[in-house]
Amino acid sequence: MVPMLTLRSLAFNISFYVATTLIAGIGSPCLVARPYVLRVAGFWGRVCLWLLRVVAGIKVEFRGLENIPPGPLLVAAKHQSALETLALCAVFPQFAYVLKQELLRIPLIGWYFSRGGMVAIDRSKGKRAMSLMNASAAEALRNGAQVIVFPEGTRRAPGAPPAYKQGLSHLYASLNVACVPVALNTGLFWSRNSFVRRPGHAVIEFLPPIPPGLPRAEFQALVEERIETASNALLDSGLRGLADAGYQVPATETPTAAPRT
Numbered sequence: 001m002v003p004m005l006t007l008r009s010l011a012f013n014i015s016f017y018v019a020t021t022l023i024a025g026i027g028s029p030c031l032v033a034r035p036y037v038l039r040v041a042g043f044w045g046r047v048c049l050w051l052l053r054v055v056a057g058i059k060v061e062f063r064g065l066e067n068i069p070p071g072p073l074l075v076a077a078k079h080q081s082a083l084e085t086l087a088l089c090a091v092f093p094q095f096a097y098v099l100k101q102e103l104l105r106i107p108l109i110g111w112y113f114s115r116g117g118m119v120a121i122d123r124s125k126g127k128r129a130m131s132l133m134n135a136s137a138a139e140a141l142r143n144g145a146q147v148i149v150f151p152e153g154t155r156r157a158p159g160a161p162p163a164y165k166q167g168l169s170h171l172y173a174s175l176n177v178a179c180v181p182v183a184l185n186t187g188l189f190w191s192r193n194s195f196v197r198r199p200g201h202a203v204i205e206f207l208p209p210i211p212p213g214l215p216r217a218e219f220q221a222l223v224e225e226r227i228e229t230a231s232n233a234l235l236d237s238g239l240r241g242l243a244d245a246g247y248q249v250p251a252t253e254t255p256t257a258a259p260r261t
Helices: 002-026 028-032 034-056 083-089 101-105 109-115 128-142 167-175 216-244
Strands: 058-063 073-077 095-100 119-121 146-149 179-184 200-206
Touching (some): 002 034, 028 034, 073 083, 073 167, 073 216, 083 179, 095 101, 119 128, 128 146, 200 216
Parallel strands (some): 073 146, 073 179
Antiparallel strands (some): 179 200
């Protein structure tokens, strides 16, 4: 089983990077305007989901799509893997990720981020970085965007204790729109810092939206509780599925590694 898993993972990684390079290159004329950039990104996301299913054996299920209200909104997603980054491109037609300013400097891909209207955080601005981020996110909303933020700031292994930052509540208070929490178990199948792709059933679940207007502290506690509770449940079911299929998961990626909220 291990050699086959290695070969399958290698095949996916090669096909993923080849497809990404080809789509980014062929789609470069679309850099002239944001709507075209987003169409290319959505197509890329759908191609990657197809490659995950056909090459890596990972089926990605989207649950709770009915919980996504129309129009501009804030999306707060658990972040375990690169998988949700590409998958959400296929769900939200007007997405705008909150990301580090440094990513805009990546050749070609950074141009897509810039021309696509992403919300870049310039950490060199110190205390002004938060207000600049809020202003950029507000501009994205005026353009009809769904602003997507990973409230823990970086990928964390499934089962790791949560580490939510205050940037999410700042955005929520500033933007005054509904927030859709997103739970997932993607890190079980596409691990961070590993080329291995474990076949199985990954789930990305959109939870009922939180209306605007809550006090920041109340919102922060509520969104964390909802995301962590749902993600832990998905983690449990995902681990059982992997165990039934005979795949071993690193010890840090277990339900007991994270406190239940």
